[in-house]
Amino acid sequence: MTLSPRQQGHRKDRLLFLGSGLLLVVFVLVGFAKAQRWGTRFVDIYIKASDVNGLNHGEDIRIAGIVAGQVGTMHLDDQGDVKVTLKIEENKAHLIGPSSKASLAKEGLIGEPYLVITADPRPREQAQEIQGRTIGYDEPINIDALLKELASSQQLLNLTLRNTTALTAENGSISTAFHSTRRLAESLQKEVTAAAPVVRESIASVAKDVHAVSQSTEAVEQDTRSFIQETQPLVVESLKDADQLTRSSQELIDILRHLFGSWLEPVNGGGEDVLEKQSSMPQEEQPIPRQE
Amino acid sequence: MIAKQSQLKTILLVAERDGQRCAGPVLIAGIAVGVGVIQLSTGTLKESSPLSLQMLSLLVLELMGPLLVSVLGMALLLPRWIDRVASTGHRAWRRSVPGAALIGIVLMLMFFSASLLAGILITPRSELGIELFALLAKTSFVELLRSLLRSAGFLAALCAWCQWRADGPLRQGHRKTYIVSNLLMEGLMMGIGLKLIWFLVTKILPMNELIR
Numbered sequence: 001m002t003l004s005p006r007q008q009g010h011r012k013d014r015l016l017f018l019g020s021g022l023l024l025v026v027f028v029l030v031g032f033a034k035a036q037r038w039g040t041r042f043v044d045i046y047i048k049a050s051d052v053n054g055l056n057h058g059e060d061i062r063i064a065g066i067v068a069g070q071v072g073t074m075h076l077d078d079q080g081d082v083k084v085t086l087k088i089e090e091n092k093a094h095l096i097g098p099s100s101k102a103s104l105a106k107e108g109l110i111g112e113p114y115l116v117i118t119a120d121p122r123p124r125e126q127a128q129e130i131q132g133r134t135i136g137y138d139e140p141i142n143i144d145a146l147l148k149e150l151a152s153s154q155q156l157l158n159l160t161l162r163n164t165t166a167l168t169a170e171n172g173s174i175s176t177a178f179h180s181t182r183r184l185a186e187s188l189q190k191e192v193t194a195a196a197p198v199v200r201e202s203i204a205s206v207a208k209d210v211h212a213v214s215q216s217t218e219a220v221e222q223d224t225r226s227f228i229q230e231t232q233p234l235v236v237e238s239l240k241d242a243d244q245l246t247r248s249s250q251e252l253i254d255i256l257r258h259l260f261g262s263w264l265e266p267v268n269g270g271g272e273d274v275l276e277k278q279s280s281m282p283q284e285e286q287p288i289p290r291q292e
Numbered sequence: 293m294i295a296k297q298s299q300l301k302t303i304l305l306v307a308e309r310d311g312q313r314c315a316g317p318v319l320i321a322g323i324a325v326g327v328g329v330i331q332l333s334t335g336t337l338k339e340s341s342p343l344s345l346q347m348l349s350l351l352v353l354e355l356m357g358p359l360l361v362s363v364l365g366m367a368l369l370l371p372r373w374i375d376r377v378a379s380t381g382h383r384a385w386r387r388s389v390p391g392a393a394l395i396g397i398v399l400m401l402m403f404f405s406a407s408l409l410a411g412i413l414i415t416p417r418s419e420l421g422i423e424l425f426a427l428l429a430k431t432s433f434v435e436l437l438r439s440l441l442r443s444a445g446f447l448a449a450l451c452a453w454c455q456w457r458a459d460g461p462l463r464q465g466h467r468k469t470y471i472v473s474n475l476l477m478e479g480l481m482m483g484i485g486l487k488l489i490w491f492l493v494t495k496i497l498p499m500n501e502l503i504r
Contacts, residue, residue, distance in 0.1 A: 017311030021398030035428035
């Protein structure tokens with residue numbers, strides 16, 4: 001049985017819509033499977049956060065810049081914390097350890113957000129040990145709080161700038177102080193200019209006086225020195241003579257004591273006391289040391 | 293068994309013929325929506341490409357996809373549905389309604405794919421593969437399935453409604469143009485009504501948790 005061209009055309013078109021629809025279904029399924037990593041085995045770990053703004057289901061998790069999983073479900077617990085499930089590919093789970101930390105990052109300034117986990121490598125055999133564990137999470141900076149702080153800082157800065165402007169203005173304190181200093185310097189310069197010759201003359205006359213005094217002092221010193229040199233032998237001779245005289249006198253006194261000692265004893269029989277006193281006397285009558 | 297196989301073949305044939313009629317306009321509508329939304333988002337609203345694509349995906353799956361596809365399908369297939377009622381009587385729904393459901397699924401998938409591909413091609417980044425996979429990674433597959441089923445349900449419901457409503461006037465000898473005109477208006481209202489009902493059921497009523 002032969003088919004007419006129209007019938008052949010109908011037969012060719014019979015599965016055009018449903019066939020293309022089926023093909024589309026296959027493509028979409030493959031696309032979803034590849035994009036959402038269907039069939040990949042994951043290890044579930046958790047993070048606890050008080051604020052999960054910016055963190056969304058399905059976002060990439062990266063270790064050292066390489067995609068290693070995706071963010072799973074989020075649950076708010078009774079303490080008001082959010083427990084987030086992180087689905088880590090099984091073959092990369094050994095890179096995460098108890099000291100790993102998660103933090104939120106972004107591609108560029110306005111790019112896609114993703115979660116970064118710091119690596120804490122362990123042996124591959126221990127990959128499953130991290131299953132069900134909770135790792136630390138560094139929450140991102142609260143932009144609102146930061147903006148408030150920035151606003152208060154800006155206010156302080158504005159105040160400071162205003163004060164600085166007031167100080168440095170034409171009639172401000174710093175300018176006034178500069179003017180006063182300049183005036184003072186000018187008057188000081190005038191005074192110094194006027195007083196400088198007088199001071200110079202005074203200094204010159206004082207220098208002359210000092211020079212004269214110095215010269216006269218030197219002359220006196222010379223005189224004194226020559227006088228001492230001249231009188232020194234005489235003085236030495238005199239001293240020698242005095243010493244000789246003292247010795248002679250001492251000897252004379254000793255002779256006289258021996259001669260008239262018994263006559264000089266006291267009436268009340270205190271001759272011994274007198275003798276004792278006389279024996280103690282030589283301490284006072286020591287010979288005068290010879291002077292050089 | 294043979295009867296069932298024969299009926300299945302008939303349904304597939306009906307779906308094929310009706311689908312061929314609708315595929316072109318639906319694909320064009322998808323491309324128009326994709327290009328329009330992305331241009332609006334990246335151009336006027338100055339949003340980033342990934343965010344714009346995500347918005348497009350959500351817009352197609354959650355908001356306009358099933359309604360647009362089912363209303364467009366109804367507008368294109370209404371004459372055929374009425375013809376079948378005229379030729380087969382009130383039993384026409386047995387072939388038309390399952391066929392419409394099947395068409396609804398495929399058309400929705402086409403609309404989704406066309407809008408996403410057009411959107412990705414028009415984004416400033418225009419890295420087709422990377423952006424497509426990034427978008428699919430963020431799109432919930434369950435949401436896509438739900439959207440496909442909703443589209444199938446809407447189109448099947450519209451088909452059943454139109455064929456049921458056409459039976460009486462046809463018997464009374466009303467002109468088909470008059471019936472098509474009336475049913476277009478009713479179908480449009482019903483499509484929007486179905487959308488509202490779905491929204492009420494899933495978002496407002498406590499059934500939300502059960503359905504999700």
